[in-house]
Amino acid sequence: MAQILVVADDLTGSNATGALFARQGLHTVTVSDLEQVPRYADAVDVLVVNTGSRRFTQAESYDAVHAAVTAAAGDGLVVKRVDTTLRGNPGRELDAVVDAVTVGDASTPVRVLAVPAFPDAGRTTVGGIHLVDGVPLTRTPVAQDLFNSVRHSRITSVIGEQSALTTAEVPLDVVEDGPDRVLEALRQPARVLVCDATDNEHLRTVAAAAARLTAEDGTRWISLDSGPFGAALAAELGIRPAGAAPRVLAIVGSVTEATNEQIARTEKALGAHYVLMDPDDPAPDPQRIVGELQAAADSGAGVLGVRVAPTAVRDPAAAERILRCLAEVAVHAVDALNPGGLYTSGGDVAAAVTGALGAEGFAIEAEVLPLAVAGHLAGGPHSGLPFATKGGLIGGPDAAVACLERLRAMHTRGAPRAPGTPGRPGPSGDPDADPDGSGTPHNSTSGSNHRRAEEVSS
CATH class of the missing domain: 3.40.980.20 (Four-carbon acid sugar kinase, nucleotide binding domain)
Incomplete structure (x- = not known):
């Protein structure tokens, strides 16, 4: 099965996150039809499933995400990709991931790292408050979004509005002190740990601490993030391309x-x-x-x-x-x-x-x-x-x-593809589109849930 499963709520976010893993040499494919999941899950390193659920009701979002994780049926890293401004139903979709991952297995500790910061795009978290170019979410245009308005700037409040999972915050001064301090903070019992971050080094610090805890007690992490942290966590967990890695x-x-x-x-x-x-x-x-x-x-x-x-x-x-x-x-x-x-x-x-x-x-x-x-x-x-x-x-x-x-x-573009895989496009665009700047557009589809297979995103 794929080493990493990413579940995203829209197509551009799916491709953007897939591009981050592809940059690490991981063979990455995005699909938008659950029927395609079994076909690609055994043929790629990273499977990105676009549920198209950002505008769904909370109940619909839960069902769509739960079905995606269940269809993938793997035991690798699961990344719940959220919008960089936390629009949609992040709390309820997180519940769906946790429920799907933990069903039938009570022996493995499963916890969540919520690190939605995307420093290269001006999205940071300080004191548990999510910021866009230094401005709290509720003072940005997303607070007036006609379809997905955000009513809280504090990440724990955004999650808590839809989920009963316990939360705790890991403040910036702890993150800046390095992996040892973060590791101590990660040992607290809350199910969801929200970590501050203002630059990419902070993402790597949290990821390194999380990987150490996994090595110590077998904790299985679910990542709730906008892309960069999930990629950092995968690297720290030692996830590498199947077969010979590109040198x-x-x-x-x-x-x-x-x-x-x-x-x-x-x-x-x-x-x-x-x-x-x-x-x-x-x-x-x-x-x-x-x-x-x-x-x-x-x-x-x-x-x-x-x-x-x-x-x-x-x-x-x-x-x-x-x-x-x-x-x-x-x-x-x-x-x-x-x-x-x-x-x-x-x-x-x-x-x-x-x-x-x-x-x-x-x-x-x-x-x-x-x-x-x-x-x-x-x-x-x-x-x-x-x-x-x-x-x-x-x-x-x-x-x-x-x-x-x-x-x-x-190099990964030359990796073997599953039979019938469409030709690869290159990623480009904004942080909720494609961040690696190749300038070649991804394939796209229309419809409320994009009911067909998409593309290789590497």
């Missing part, structure tokens, strides 16, 4: 402070392993570096890279020597490791590497973020190899993670 090679020549922070994020979020190159070494050995990369690959690392030690390089001759070595490492590593994608940081590095690989050009597919693009090498012996490049001074702390995840998603 990505990173060649990092930039030594800026921004790059150092971005590299640290890739190590923490993706388990990246880097071999350090000494910029003062008068005769760096590319074969030694490739050998260390091969050893890391043999140990299971999925993101492998070489980086220049963060020391200021002011000698032009040294800079040229570094570029030549990095380019030679790329050539030998691509041959030895057969990566599913190649990432470079630094404009000179990108030019040196593509030249050494014999590429004639670069087929651009998408802008991952401003001045960071992804596509494929064009021409030469490695034509078609997914490639992403970013300037050394470009992007925030998660910029390199975004580029590497983009490469994983591009």
Whole structure:
């Protein structure tokens, strides 16, 4: 069965969340017809079921979500995807997930992590209050939504209006203190734990603490979130693509402070392993570096890279020597490791590497973020190899993670599909649409519950 089941209440939210898992290299499919669930559940890593229930009555929402979880009949991670502004019936749909998951099994502790923050889209939670660009929900237009008005800014109140599940809050100061403090907070007996978060690091902190509790006592978590937290929790729980995970090679020549922070994020979020190159070494050995990369690959690392030690390089001759070595490492590593994608940081590095690989050009597919693009090498012996490049001074702390995840998603597009699976579209759009920015629209359908299969969302 699928390792992850996502149940969402509208199609754009379904595809948006599916895109986040696809960026991790997980083969992801969205369906909107319960009859399609058994067909795809055994063929994908992540099955996203769109119930189309946002405008349903509470009773109708419960029935639709309960049926979706029951049809999937798995024991993996269940994510109840909610709107980033908590519209719809989140409390009642959460009840449906809990009831469906716990039926017939009283031995496994089942609890809920409610972390609806989507920091990249300006949705944050502070003091249990959900905010849009810093404004409480009840002071935003969603409070006047004709179909799904939100009457509370406090998440526990939104849930409690429809559900009798016990709730507790994990405040921001606890989250900022790190996983140990969060782990203590997660041990309290409430069934639903609402966690504050204002940035992506907070999401990872909560996810890391939750994974530790699972390792300790077998707790099975249900995630109630708008997408990013569920993806973070899956990563911390060690959920990986079935079969061989896509391997990505990173060649990092930039030594800026921004790059150092971005590299640290890739190590923490993706388990990246880097071999350090000494910029003062008068005769760096590319074969030694490739050998260390091969050893890391043999140990299971999925993101492998070489980086220049963060020391200021002011000698032009040294800079040229570094570029030549990095380019030679790329050539030998691509041959030895057969990566599913190649990432470079630094404009000179990108030019040196593509030249050494014999590429004639670069087929651009998408802008991952401003001045960071992804596509494929064009021409030469490695034509078609997914490639992403970013300037050394470009992007925030998660910029390199975004580029590497983009490469994983591009690799996943070639994964085997269930018989009859429609052709894959690429995700794009707003936070309640598709966040990874490929610019290719998803297939869509009309009707109150989209009564047919949708698409591969990776």
